[in-house]
């Protein structure tokens with residue numbers, strides 16, 4: 001499973017890209033707005049840092065406008081994956097842009113049938129939103145399980161991008177269920193590496209070493 005950052009903050013992306021395990025980035029209109037920077041140079045800069053798939057989302061709502069906007073986004077950099085909402089117009093735009101060879105990330109997926117439709121429309125990946133399902137007291141992980149099984153049984157190659165991840169356990173579970181990608185905020189990415197027993201163990205090793213090797 002590839003690990004992506006879900007952010008438009010270039011400083012966060014630079015920091016985690018330096019770890020050597022970051023495969024891509026997802027953004028959305030809220031994240032771009034929160035960054036306070038214009039979309040195009042931000043996406044370009046993220047692509048240059050990550051050198052992997054970077055999702056940039058349309059803000060149009062009709063198929064014709066989404067197609068035109070999707071082409072403009074794809075022209076920013078070859079790493080751009082155009083993100084479209086899972087609506088009827090989004091499906092139409094997905095089919096048209098996929099036929100042109102543009103990679104599409106279908107977002108705001110909340111059911112297996114939506115994922116099936118997106119795959120049939122040629123989507124490169126679908127983004128089921130785990131956390132937002134958990135937020136309404138349903139089980140977000142059940143959706144990943146269903147989509148993973150459906151895609152396997154139906155031999156569909158569209159990737160599953162587990163999105164709206166809230167904590168490290170989501171990452172483990174999504175990986176075990178066969179999600180191809182998990183995208184998460186920088187805070188969750190940082191939490192993946194942290195364990196109190198690692199910190200305590202390292203402290204003890206270094207203290208023991210220092211005792212046995214006193215500085216002269």
Ligand code: E4P
Nearest residue numbers: 006026027028132163164165
């Ligand atoms: C995914 O591509 C979305 O940008 C994101 O994961 C949404 O997460 P949220 O529900 O925390 O806003």
